[in-house]
Amino acid sequence: MSRLLALICTALLALTACGGSSAQSGPKTLRMTVWTANEAHLKLLTEIATEYKAAHPDVTEIKFDSVPADGYTTTLTTQIAGGNAPDLAWLLEESAPDFVSSGALAPIRGKVEKADELVPSATKLWEKDGELYAYPFSTSPFGLFVNTDLVKELPTTWEQAVAASAGKNLVLPDFKYQNWAVLSTIWRGWGANAWSEDGKSCGFAGQEMKDAMAFVHKAIFTDKAIPGPGTTVDFFAGNAAMAVSQISRAGALKDAKFGWTLLPLPQGPKGDYAVIGQAGVGVLKRSKNADAAADFLGFLTNPTNSAKLAQFFPPARQSLLNADTLAKSNPLLKPEQLQSVVIDGINKGVVKPSHQGQEELNQTIRAALDPLWKPDANVGQVLDGVCAKIKPLLERP
Amino acid sequence: MTFWTYRRRDNLVGYLFVAPALLGSIAFVLVPLALVGWYSLNEWNVLGGTFEFIGAENYERLLADEKLRDSLVATAWFAGGLVVLNLSLALLLAVLLNQKLRGTTLFRTLFFSPVLVSLVAWTLVWQLMLQPEGSVNGLLGFFGVDGPNWLRGESTAMVSVIVVQVVKNVGLNMVLFLAALQGVPAPLYEAAKLDGAGAWTRFLRITIPLISPTILLTSIITIVGSLQVFAQIAVLTQGGPGTSTTVLIYYLYQQAFQFHHFGYGATISVLLFAIVAVLTLVQWRMRRKWVLHES
């Protein structure tokens, strides 16, 4: 009886694990998972999809599935595990190493138009052995938004920024005391890194990191510049002096009732630097319509459509990375801002930390950093603890 | 007609009546459980689409896993705290409502109302209330007490999750206890009073033994339930701060769904199932000893 059961189970599994590799002929439908529910975003995507369908009658439907941003990668992986993988998927930069190295994505360099004009720093994360596995459709540098009603002297260094925000709030909206990777926007100023270039050694216990984190801790608990855990302050409603955020958030300032400006990230002791967040879009190899999907991806990311998408998602195409082009689709930002924050940022910026086994690493670091967010925390000790916890994870092959 | 004796027809009806539940149980409970057991013997790389047999390797990993130990400790604290608080509060409320007072119906409704509020809604509301500037600290402030950051302290987070869950569900146990209390014949108390027994003695010697079947039932349900509490932790603390509220089922979720170690997650599932089965079996066996009479 048990052998029969095992046989049935194996059969079921074999079906699901390797199912769906034969290509479909006839009418095709494509499904892309995205993490935005923003109407304007979806409208643009649908327009592009409609154009594509008109030129390719065998593709009858292209669906955009809005999966909640919170837990997006988890949901995507669950879909894949259950045999319900989409044809295309948006990918967070932090999950890039896992997806790219797993072989789950189909190679797409051949499908991308004018692939050589893509900025190298933007594609680094999405490449392996010279092949491109996902297209970086959004490369969004971090900048410092400043509420000019509350702050008169614009800061150029972190010390100045914190001093000017004491009691007036310098917020990091994406951090929420959980997404520690956002802190890289600060610690890069000290030259610190979460881990070494090859990802094998831990950077948290290094002196640069300890200095940077001590600065952050002081800014929260002593200078009272950064809001403490559990306190939410909304910069975009005018309640904070400054905010560290990606430029895509500028859209929230459309109806702002206060004066504001956008600056590059302040300098740290080691000089100026830039940090970028990315999002990629890739084709899942095991999709039944992988070819059609790759084709659509090529269309979605061609220079014309990239320009259209640029109003929400800063592109990685060299030809589009000049202040005038960007200004057309980013009416809220001035050309100088676009140049100094976006273009320079994309060109010289470092992507937020990412690593294989990202989810588990993330969770472990987050848990290990929790003791830091108390007034009397011992910064050095906590950071040593982080390295101790993640050492086995970093050393995994 | 001779084959289908009354006995045989009766048996047939019996089988037919239980068939839906039985087939459902096999299809939706036992087969998946077996599959989960099978997964636990494999290394399943979801993204890469590989599935390799590795035998007992996952179980070896289980034994050596430090994080699992932390999780088991957290689970013990959580389940223990929850069961103790839930059962004693339910009994206390039932006893209070069993007094001859006017308006107990109103109070009964009020205590029961959280049971009906949607779980996610309830948890979201408490999440907002437990913020450093939320209502809980606001109310404490009225009494001059400076409330802590509930969800960010390791022990306060655990206490918070327990309290949120208990307040949500204690109404159910309260109603069960109330019914049981009302089934205790009044003459017993009268006789005891005449014999000079005090209120506490009456409670211990009469009430508790006579409602022991209900206590057993509710304790089994509550213990099993406490090991399955997931949504509240997912919404309130995400297993933190640190790993202080990462109970076993949340750890399972992390391993399987967040870190994509489906094989290892399956192994933890098997462990969880074993724990629940053992606890229930132990309680069921102990009923001879603890429960007054068995029907």
Place this chain on the structure above:
Amino acid sequence: MSRKVWLYGLLCLLCVPFVFPTWWMVTSSMKPIGEIFSVSLLPSDWTFSTYSQVFELQPFGQQYWNSLYIAVVVTIGTMVVAAMAGYAFARIRFPGQNALFVVVLVGLLIPSEVTIVPLFQLFQQLGLTNTHWPLIIVPIFGAPCVLAIFIMRQFFIALPAELEEAARMDGLGRAGIFYRVALPLSRPALGAVAIFTFLHSWNLYLEPIVYLSTPDMFTLPQALTQFVDIYGGPMWNVQLAAATMTAVPILIVFVLAQRQFIEGLAHTGVKG
């Protein structure tokens, strides 16, 4: 006299954590977003726009209907399956019944998180993901039904045998006895089963998230977590409005029918 005062005082004090959250949920849903973190008992500035926002941001009406009809179908289905199985286990002596009962009981011990992945694959093979079928079939025949079977069995065991004897004298077969005699008498237990099952289905959280992928298929618990602004930050007051709309109708039904509710529950108690 003073004992009564103490009792009332204690009851009122204990009541606070039970009642305050619901009160706060309802009143805060009508406060402007800045006021949510204050301790005001009533909104200083009654805002109803959150309620219309709920419907604008999601197909909330559709989602409400989804949760509702699924819960009703599951409740009715469970009542049927559990009554039949519970009766058979209680009253009919058929070979192997104890073993089969244990097989069914095992379902009580398994949390849904454990079996969700294989079940998901099953439904995916059948092409039933992003439909409501998994949310209907599994609860009726799977784990949640087991508690219901247990309750019905307990009830039927306690029924006096004479009633059935009398019916048999009148020539009714087993099925007839069940349908004409046992079932009508089991209304309190059925009521309890209905309540448990309805609430369980109404509150399902993980299953909809795993099986459903388009907003108009979502159920309420799922929908509640979706009220985020375009940058992923939660919109508290809108969430609270949605939560209020989820909770209040049930509360009202309960208040009106509470006698039946609680009496039904009380009947599940195991009397010695």
